[in-house]
Amino acid sequence: xxxxxxxxxxxxxxxxxxxxxxxxxxxxxxxxxxxxxxxxxxxxxxxxxxxxxxxxxxxxxxxxxxxxxxxxxxxxxxxxxxxxxxxxxxxxxxxxxxxxxxxxxxxxxxxxxxxxxxxxxxxxxxxxxxxxxxxxxxxxxxxxxxxxxxxxxxxxxxxxxxxxxxxxxxxxxxxxxxxxxxxxxxxxxxxxxxxxxxxxxxxxxxxxxxxxxxxxxxxxxxxxxxxxxxxxxxxxxxxxxxxxxxxxxxxxxxxxxxxxxxxxxxxxxxxxxxxxxxxxxxxxxxxxxxxxxxxxxxxxxxxxxxxxxxxxxxxxxxxxxxxxxxxxxxxxxxxxxxxx
Amino acid sequence: xxxxxxxxxxxxxxxxxxxxxxxxxxxxxxxxxxxxxxxxxxxxxxxxxxxxxxxxxxxxxxxxxxxx
Numbered sequence: 337x338x339x340x341x342x343x344x345x346x347x348x349x350x351x352x353x354x355x356x357x358x359x360x361x362x363x364x365x366x367x368x369x370x371x372x373x374x375x376x377x378x379x380x381x382x383x384x385x386x387x388x389x390x391x392x393x394x395x396x397x398x399x400x401x402x403x404x405x406x407x408x409x410x411x412x413x414x415x416x417x418x419x420x421x422x423x424x425x426x427x428x429x430x431x432x433x434x435x436x437x438x439x440x441x442x443x444x445x446x447x448x449x450x451x452x453x454x455x456x457x458x459x460x461x462x463x464x465x466x467x468x469x470x471x472x473x474x475x476x477x478x479x480x481x482x483x484x485x486x487x488x489x490x491x492x493x494x495x496x497x498x499x500x501x502x503x504x505x506x507x508x509x510x511x512x513x514x515x516x517x518x519x520x521x522x523x524x525x526x527x528x529x530x531x532x533x534x535x536x537x538x539x540x541x542x543x544x545x546x547x548x549x550x551x552x553x554x555x556x557x558x559x560x561x562x563x564x565x566x567x568x569x570x571x572x573x574x575x576x577x578x579x580x581x582x583x584x585x586x587x588x589x590x591x592x593x594x595x596x597x598x599x600x601x602x603x604x605x606x607x608x609x610x611x612x613x614x615x616x617x618x619x620x621x622x623x624x625x626x627x628x629x630x631x632x633x634x635x636x637x638x639x640x641x642x643x644x645x646x647x648x649x650x651x652x653x654x655x656x657x658x659x660x661x662x663x664x665x666x667x668x669x670x671x672x673x674x675x676x
Numbered sequence: 677x678x679x680x681x682x683x684x685x686x687x688x689x690x691x692x693x694x695x696x697x698x699x700x701x702x703x704x705x706x707x708x709x710x711x712x713x714x715x716x717x718x719x720x721x722x723x724x725x726x727x728x729x730x731x732x733x734x735x736x737x738x739x740x741x742x743x744x
Contacts, residue, residue, distance in 0.1 A: 339683055354697050556699065557696060576707075616723065656724070
């Protein structure tokens, strides 16, 4: 047989092997394991602050590390750094391109980044000498839109793109260190593991991939979703991954068992998941949907235990502060809300 | 030539699948137990789960004190 035919057969064999290997370790299900655990009580969070100032849809937000500051990006062409305790705007940064889709806060607090339909990731120095916030670097090489970016440090950032790749950049030199290729559809979202050694990406090929940053390899691929994965995050101990999709469900995949453990779905929910964030202990999963709401799930029991209703349009982004004290939602209604 | 590209892509896919097929997997019972254990250990320190007393909530607007 031709080489193409032989390769196809081998690929199918390997896929069957993986399916088998996953079945072999499936000695129980998460649902069975938590049968004796009580459902968490109804979670009722209140809006404590509303951050007003953007003039158009908010597409992304990201909390700073160990701080109550966060950054938000809107298609009004601005990045705003907020002090969420006072609702004051610490910085209002005008962008060259208003078609922004993502933003990120560096763990050090020294920089923020954003990008979108300009296919670039722009890095801004918040701690410049004269107090002005300026573009420090423009990371250009992607041939598709920038869907997400996350800093590893002040010198490295990872981006995901509509060109189906993710890239690790050296911010200092503005060059690509590693290209992570393998997805067969637009990469929509990425998250870095708590130990900074791995990252996961969710894409329009309906799969999530786990990447080893230094080895520059894809370790695992998770399937099961029936549509684009828009949101992705790590369970706090780094051993599991949560995805949110246009198929109206979220899924929990365990990395060490290499398989899906549970799907968070409800017959009453028929719209896509746009964003997600786990609470500090991992017990709660907060997920934003196209129907303007955030649903709060008991992550172990896979049942809804709360709803955050307060936005007048799609919830596009959500994040839990690093001390777990508050959740921030951003919406197409141009507002951010802080809840706890 | 596109046929060479296709073969190169197919080879890469097979290589990737070999990596993924070869990883070590733990039992779901262990994975589940570890997740439950983590949740349990950190539950009481999870503000969104257990609630934040008003006096300790940095986001709660505190009513100003009036000194009479």
